[in-house]
Amino acid sequence: MRRHLTALFYPSLTLYHPSSSIIPSISLPSPPISSPALTHSISSSSSSHGRSLSFSATATLQYSQSTIPSGGEKSNGIPMKDSKVLLKGMRYTELEKWVLSHGYRPAQALMLWKRLYGDNIWAYSVEELEGLNKDLKSMLSKHAEFKVLHLKDMLTASDGTKKILFTFEDGLVIETVVIPCRRGRTTVCISSQVGCTMNCQFCYTGRMGLKRNLSAAEIVEQAVLARRLLSHEVGSITNVVFMGMGEPLHNIENVLKAADILVDEHGLHFSPRKVTISTSGLVPQIKRFLKESNCALAVSLNATTDEVRNWVMPINRKYNLELLLGTLREELSSKHNYKVLFEYVMLAGVNDGIEDAKRLIDLVQGIPCKINLISFNPHSGSLFKPTSEEKMIEFRNILAEAGCIVFLRLSRGDDQMAACGQLGKPGEIQAPLLKVPPKFQVALGGSV
Template structure:
């Protein structure tokens, strides 16, 4: 990554005008929604009430048609339908793994595609969502990193992935049901899909504020984890403006190795990153930072690496997720042997750190950590390889 690269690549969060001239309300913050309604004829005195009504219909009930909003007058519903729409990304395909993991290929404006993964577990369900089409970081062990960055997702496209998954899981309250009457299938969100969330900060922040709003999707900030490769200037901002839990793609204990695995380390090295992380728990009131550590055979999995990791994170409330490498076609690495992973975990455990070994999920549908890449990009690469072999 060059020294001249921008710190953020934010899009301005504005209502998206659809071809028919209507504005999509999904993804607007409460204030942006109020301003948009007023700009299109809703009296100022009614605006706060109208925002609350629309908010509940869109984000609590999952309504997509203004005609369903029976506590609004017919005339006002018709006025809303003339100016606005409620649109979420289109689910192009769904694959279901043998372990129950669901991977959605989601199409957004411009025909671009991202992947969203739902992981069911005992007593909880985690939705892994994307924040960019492709990725700018080129981490060498990550399949997503082989797909060039196309663009940032809007706030509506980010929170829309949550709404699309709730559609598929039939999680919206049924008529007559209140909040909490059925167990939540999506109990947690992780921003660990395609892209670097802190390179799309504004839209990620707005989407997560919508997801956390108690009158809508209503997920606690403690149920949302943002994963970053280490965009240091935005880490403090994340604590202050989102306040969710933080995970860091760490993966190495020396700058030499991390420069190769996570190239952003050349801009903000391990020492700089750790300084920023030491401030984060105090600012966000989070209990601990999660360090994500992919286990790569003969690269970062030695006993010396484990002991060095313990020394590096001393003083930071932390847990370490050990991730067996999820292989993908053409990957330059191999998964560490299971005995080696367990020995690494044991050193961390004896030093006082929780170090769970993540069970790979959805590998048979390329839905596991580090495997996400849009189907169209995979198809393009296959076509290019076929053409190259044929001399075309």
């Protein structure tokens, strides 16, 4: 899921700072991913009038990497594709070890790494490895694969935002977004999964269900190709946000590896604080991430009560607000000079009231944080409506007057379905919309 790009990275923002169970998305063709407390079943029937779908039975949500293939087999820990090593799927230490195993020197491994990621080369084939040993290039042509993504299309929004569609050999498609900023902080928003299993009710990607995880190579190559394809047009891409399709921490092994590759000082050299991994709130994975990575963390909050969050973000039925925020409060107490970014998509009549603002102030007490208020971006099938700009400003001012660091931003790229929560293309079978609580039916037009 393309989650809510950090307002820090965009020009259209205002900064103000005074001194239970889960209903899972449908996952096809992967094995079903179920949810720990609520039962959910799917049945489909055909008739001369077409296909009807009903959702009635049970399942249990399991955050297991083993059930969802990640696009690349491994041999002795080395990522492979059709018996060739995936170069962009290895950390530098792994690549160096592999190059040495073929009889070449460490210096030659470093030269290869720099041509893959540094020196404005971003090599996509052996022919682009200028300066490398001829024998090494011959070995690479036989035993290594440079690319895992294929460019399908690139769309440009009226505000200059670029949406890039990449395909894989299995026919699946992911979307990557580049958001230019005049202040020199251009951001690439990358995907970590094809689809998403979290079924957040305001997110278009969640309608897809989960097809599969992306490998580390497939994640890294999005950032590489964004620089290769667009640096001449948008300038230096300085920021990376894992806020595209998917729940990054549901694919934590590959996301942690990809993040290590992105921040390597001899390669792409993104600052760890400018690489932001977003999550809907997977508590065990958050603990692991904060221990193993120096990259930034964004948490999609989007509600101030369990009642609302259980509905709009079913993950809350497993990891509720008290557990999620308590974990952050505890884990960040020992992490020096580190702030989590809370993302808050404002849904008219649902989570944007004055009482919500006051509750939010209380919820984040004791957590070093920034809060990013985000306009909801409509899409087909959604019942939600965006909060007015005036009301967003009022909400922001209440938080700011209480001493919170608050960012406010409007949509980017929404006329090409490139804005937050708009990525992907749901198929004929979609994840279920959850029943609207009675108290919010009026705000959503009387929907049930």
